[in-house]
Amino acid sequence: MADPSHRRARRRGGRTPIAAAVLVGLVLVLGLVITAIRPAWHVDPISWKLPERSMPMRTMPVPDQSGQQTAATPNAPTSGGVDLSWMRWVGLGLLIAAVAVVITVIVARLLALRRMQADQPDTEIDVVEITPDLPTLQQGAATAEERLLAVGNPTDAIIAAWMALEEAAEASGVPRQPAQTPTEFTADVLGRTGVAAEPVQTLLGLYLRARFAAVPSSGADLDRARDCIRELAGSWQAFADGKTETATTGGDPG
Structure with a gap:
């Protein structure tokens, strides 16, 4: 383990x-x-008016001091303002x-x-x-085996046994990730205990086929599921016994 x-x-x-x-x-x-x-940018507006004919303006003569009349001269242009372009x-x-x-x-x-x-x-x-709580998983394995024996239909029995393992995984103390499905979470929790991957994957495959396949599970599938659960329970029990023996040996005076 x-x-x-x-x-x-x-x-x-x-x-x-x-x-x-x-x-x-x-x-x-x-x-x-x-x-x-x-x-x-400057855009000239379009003008639709026709040009008007300019009429010459006649200027009235203005008398000067000597009494002679002189023509009026236009005003001289004024100089521009201050250059502020700088x-x-x-x-x-x-x-x-x-x-x-x-x-x-x-x-x-x-x-x-x-x-x-x-x-x-x-x-x-x-x-x-995080390591899941081992006694909780052991109790889940025992419940799963009981359901395999109690339910007569192999398909329903395998599904009920996996549901027992899912309930144990939820109570094992391992937090479930938001993206994980209950099935993925249960397989992840079982894999964290250090058991062999083969019984976990075999049991998962039997559950998925019983749940989604058109062909019902057989008695042989029921026996394989029972063997996988017993193998998991045996591995957990051996690990628990090893931890107890290590703790007892370590506590003895040298």
């Missing part, structure tokens, strides 16, 4: 995506530059500087995190496999 086994899992730190952060920052800077340099480039420079600062901070933090992970040693996690 095998003792409870331990499984070890190694956890390692992963690499930090520093290059991805730098690439994202460069793309942002390039997008800002393109946005600032390209001209603004503020656009100043704003672009500030945005690029801000993005560069953010990228620098992110890269520095990622490098620091990577150094911390490199300094940490690899850790090992011990996962203890």
Whole structure:
């Protein structure tokens, strides 16, 4: 009978995506530059009006101080406002500087995190496999054998015997995983006791055929199921006797 086994899992730190952060920052800077340099989008509306004929305007003569009339002259164009186009480039420079600062901070933090992970040693996690309660399984095997003898129909008898083992597995103290079916859980619990895999698999195959096959189980199947249960019970009893003898020998004075 095998003792409870331990499984070890190694956890390692992963690499930090520093290059991805730098690439994202460069793309942002390039997008800002393109946005600032390209001209603004402008779409002229479609006009459906026909052009009007312009009529020449007649100007009235304006008398001057000497009394002579002179033609009116149009107003002279006024000069334009202050040129503020340089503020656009100043704003672009500030945005690029801000993005560069953010990228620098992110890269520095990622490098620091990577150094911390490199300094940490690899850790090992011990996962203890729980051993089921042996007396509970022994009682389940005894109940299963009683059902094999009590039920007359071999198909119903084999199904009832496996149900007794399922009930014992549920009460053995081993937690059932959410993804496990009752049948898978029972086979897993029986395998944790260190018994040979052959009687467990044979008994499981007899149960599945009795439950789902169109052909009913035979008397030979009933005898094989009884032999498997007796083999399991005998292995558990031998293991229990060995543990008792070891405890008694270890307790004697040297």
